[in-house]
Amino acid sequence: MERVDLLPPPAGADAARDAASPDAVAARADACAAVPLLNCLLREVARPLPGTGPRPVYRLPGGRLLRVRAGRRPAEPEIRAAGGWHRVGHAELVGLVAEELHRHTGLANGELPAEMTDSRDTVAALLTARARATPPEDAYLRSEQSLLTGHTHHPAPKARGGGPDTRWLPYAPEAYARFPLVLLGVREDTVVDEGDTAALDALGQAPPGYRTLPAHPWQLKLAADALAPAFADGRLRRLGTTGFFTWPTAAIRTVYAPEYLPGRDLFLKFSLDVRITNDIRRLWRHDLLRLRRTDTAVTEAFAAAGTSAAWLGDRGHRTADFAFEELAVVVRDGLRGRVLPGATPLLAAALVEGFPGSPLARAADPGAWWRAYLDAVVPPVLTAFADDGVVLEAHLQNTLVAVDADGTPVQALFRDAEGVKLVPETSRADGWERLVYCLVVNHLWETGAALAEHHPGFDPWPAVRHALSRHPLPEIPALLNAPTLPAKTNLLLRWTGADGADARYLPLPNPLRTA
Numbered sequence: 001m002e003r004v005d006l007l008p009p010p011a012g013a014d015a016a017r018d019a020a021s022p023d024a025v026a027a028r029a030d031a032c033a034a035v036p037l038l039n040c041l042l043r044e045v046a047r048p049l050p051g052t053g054p055r056p057v058y059r060l061p062g063g064r065l066l067r068v069r070a071g072r073r074p075a076e077p078e079i080r081a082a083g084g085w086h087r088v089g090h091a092e093l094v095g096l097v098a099e100e101l102h103r104h105t106g107l108a109n110g111e112l113p114a115e116m117t118d119s120r121d122t123v124a125a126l127l128t129a130r131a132r133a134t135p136p137e138d139a140y141l142r143s144e145q146s147l148l149t150g151h152t153h154h155p156a157p158k159a160r161g162g163g164p165d166t167r168w169l170p171y172a173p174e175a176y177a178r179f180p181l182v183l184l185g186v187r188e189d190t191v192v193d194e195g196d197t198a199a200l201d202a203l204g205q206a207p208p209g210y211r212t213l214p215a216h217p218w219q220l221k222l223a224a225d226a227l228a229p230a231f232a233d234g235r236l237r238r239l240g241t242t243g244f245f246t247w248p249t250a251a252i253r254t255v256y257a258p259e260y261l262p263g264r265d266l267f268l269k270f271s272l273d274v275r276i277t278n279d280i281r282r283l284w285r286h287d288l289l290r291l292r293r294t295d296t297a298v299t300e301a302f303a304a305a306g307t308s309a310a311w312l313g314d315r316g317h318r319t320a321d322f323a324f325e326e327l328a329v330v331v332r333d334g335l336r337g338r339v340l341p342g343a344t345p346l347l348a349a350a351l352v353e354g355f356p357g358s359p360l361a362r363a364a365d366p367g368a369w370w371r372a373y374l375d376a377v378v379p380p381v382l383t384a385f386a387d388d389g390v391v392l393e394a395h396l397q398n399t400l401v402a403v404d405a406d407g408t409p410v411q412a413l414f415r416d417a418e419g420v421k422l423v424p425e426t427s428r429a430d431g432w433e434r435l436v437y438c439l440v441v442n443h444l445w446e447t448g449a450a451l452a453e454h455h456p457g458f459d460p461w462p463a464v465r466h467a468l469s470r471h472p473l474p475e476i477p478a479l480l481n482a483p484t485l486p487a488k489t490n491l492l493l494r495w496t497g498a499d500g501a502d503a504r505y506l507p508l509p510n511p512l513r514t515a
Contacts, residue, residue, distance in 0.1 A: 020131035025124050030090040031075060032149045033120035038074040039153045040491035041066075041097055044506060045104055060096075061104040072152070072449045090120050097155070101495045109495050112155065115275070119156035123148060125165040126158070129175035136176060136247065139357055140335070140400075141256070143347040144249040145173040146355035151397075152446055154277050154490045161274040168274075171218045173248040181246055181255070181268070182217050184327075185210035185237035186320045195292050195316020199266050199331050204239055213318055214242065214329055216253065216270040223273065223326040230322055250347055250397050251416075253281050254332070265334030267312065267415075271325055278494060283328040287418050288317055291330065295417040301388035302380070309380035310338040312400075312415040332415065339402050340411045346403060348377075348443065349396035352450045359407030360447070366455040367463070373409040373447065374467040376401060380412055381439050382471045385423075391431040393419030395442040432475050437486045437505060440464070440479075440512075461515035468512070485510045 042048075046058035046066060055078075057067045065080035066088075077093055078085040088096060094116045102108055126148060136142045150157035160168045171177055183204040191211045206212040220227070230236040246255035246268070253272035258265045272281040295314045302311040312333045319328040339345050351360045363369035377399065384390040392398075392414055402411040423431050448460025468476055484507030493504055 020128065025127045028127055029120055029124035032123045033116070033158070034075060034077065034090055034093060035073045035149055036152055036157050037093065037097065037116060037155050037491075038068055038077060040155050041100070042068070042074060043153060043487060043508070044489050044491045045100060060100045062100055064096075064100075066096075072446070072453060091117070097491075101491070105492070105496060107496060109497070112494050114162065115156035115159040115494075118160065118162050119158040122158040122160050122165070125169060126172060126174045129169055129172070133176040135356070138258075140345050140347075141247050141258075142357070143350035143355055144256070145176055145247070146347075146350045147250050147353055148174055149353055150349075151277055151490075152352070153442075153488070155494060157277055159275065159277075167221075168218060171216070171248055171252070173250060173252060178245040178247050179217060180241035180244065181214040182220055182241055183239040184213045184215050185239050186213045186327075187235045190235050190320045190322055192319050192321050192324065193316070194288075194318075195295075195314075195331070197316040197318045197331050199260070199315075200318055200329070202261055203242055206239065207237070210237060211318070212239070213320070213327060214268060215327065216255070216272065218274075219253075219270055219272050219326070223323070226326060227323060230320070235320070235322060250349060252276060256334075258334075263336070265336050267332035267334060269314070269330040269332060271328050273326070278490060282325050283317070283319075283330065283418075285324055288319075288324075288328055288330075291317060291417055294420050294422060297388060297422055298384065298390050298392070298414075298417060298420055301384040301390045304387065305380060305383045307380055307383070308340060308411045309376070310411065310413045312338065312413060314417040335413075338413060343402035343404055343410050345400040345411075345413060347397070348399040348401050348447065351401065352396055352446045354450070359403050359409075360451055361454055362407060363451070363454070366451050366458045369408060370448065370451055370458075370460055370463050371467075373401065374444070374463055376409045376412040377443070378439070378467045379471070380414070381435065382468075382473055385431065385435055386471070386473050389423030389428070389431070391421040391423065391426065391435050393421075393438050394435070395438040396446060398438075399443065433486050433505065434503065436479060437488055437503070441485050441487050441508065445511075459515070461511045465512050465515040480512050482510050483513065484508055485512075 042058060046060055049057045049059060054070055055067045056070050057065055060066055067078050068074040069076045077088045079088055094113050098113045169175055185206045188209055188211055201212055203214055204212050244259055246257045248255050254267055254269040256267050260266055271283040274281060291314055298311050299313050315331045317328055317330045335345055351358055381392050381394045384392055393416060394414060398414060398416045400413040401409050404410050421431050421434060444464055452458045452460060465480055469480060486505035487508045489504050489506050
């Protein structure tokens with residue numbers, strides 16, 4: 001069977017028409033969805049057999065042999081049977097993974113295979129929608145809305161809760177969506193406000209006795225039954241919509257309003273009662289109640305560090321006491337005034353997946369580009385941990401990297417206080433393990449591999465080792481010489497029904513040790 005590439009199809013009317021045909025969409029959707037699923041299977045369950053080559057072979061728990069096209073995007077899975085190798089399509093791959101996980105864990109799971117299929121079907125719907133849509137002209141927005149494959153090591157990174165795509169497609173960043181927010185009036189005696197939420201009052205005029213509360217239109221539909229009594233008795237009123245569009249970011253439930261006021265921007269993060277990757281993406285009460293403490297700690301850590309790095313603070317939240325989690329919205333700093341003059345912020349995850357205009361793909365000197373990238377990203381994360389006990393969740397989706405006019409990284413920006421941990425709320429050892437996973441395994445490993453893919457023969461690890469060794473953290477020598485690094489087990493976590501925040505790790509051979 002012929003190879004199916006994951007990169008965007010060639011430009012041109014004929015090529016675009018061919019790429020949008022049902023057969024082409026199905027083939028690309030199968031290929032895109034297989035990549036992260038295979039990554040999980042090979043990392044967490046399969047065991048490599050001796051020998052290397054373009055199609056390495058793995059033994060599965062049940063004894064079957066699986067081989068794939070090698071690379072950071074494993075593809076074209078084949079199973080050994082009846083004396084030959086037989087290609088496995090996506091539907092068969094889902095069944096194979098379910099069988100092997102049942103053998104490996106002794107547990108059954110009917111939910112995750114459905115999510116794997118939903119993730120693949122989501123990709124197909126996104127491909128079809130993209131053929132009719134125009135990507136944003138702004139490079140930052142284009143990077144946020146570029147993640148067609150998504151999380152590189154999750155079995156169902158694009159699942160959207162099942163059901164028809166008409167429910168979620170109008171709000172999908174990967175389909176280049178933009179939409180106004182719904183404005184609600186919340187009766188003043190029911191409003192819960194914490195921190196700086198003044199930006200919400202500027203979104204629209206509430207009637208006397210009410211406060212303005214924006215709502216994500218998808219979440220409003222999902223919570224319609226729960227909210228119906230409040231609309232009926234007057235605790236909630238519909239005030240219309242914002243007079244501007246917002247763009248959903250890669251996080252889906254977080255939107256960017258580049259011009260909510262003239263010359264002013266902001267991000268807003270909403271609850272979304274849909275499972276996306278490991279969690280139902282609701283703004284949980286316990287996270288909201290610690291938000292101010294966490295954000296203050298990170299803000300102070302960045303101010304004390306004195307670097308060019310920036311923290312996009314979660315300044316406050318507003319909700320209603322009768323729907324505390326369903327209607328919660330977090331106000332996050334915008335980009336203006338935080339990005340260095342003349343620099344363009346880009347989502348780190350987009351640099352890994354690839355998008356038109358990516359500076360990683362066109363770096364003339366990969367070594368110089370990579371050193372600049374590490375200089376921007378690594379010191380802020382290590383300094384915040386060393387000086388203030390702040391464990392940033394510096395994975396690919398929580399990191400923006402600003403580049404200058406030549407595409408060279410000059411600044412890192414970090415976001416999402418909800419994922420931040422603080423020492424001693426968590427132990428220093430647990431915090432360090434989480435930091436190493438997010439920064440080194442999830443982030444630098446994937447970015448370095450993407451750079452090496454564009455520049456065959458380039459080895460990113462000596463520069464990573466040098467960047468880490470420059471910091472006097474007492475944990476660094478052990479990290480550089482440890483036999484393994486911690487990798488999160490998203491496939492096993494979901495299969496066994498563990499809480500999404502309950503990170504579990506398996507050891508990966510440490511490339512820093514031999515760099």
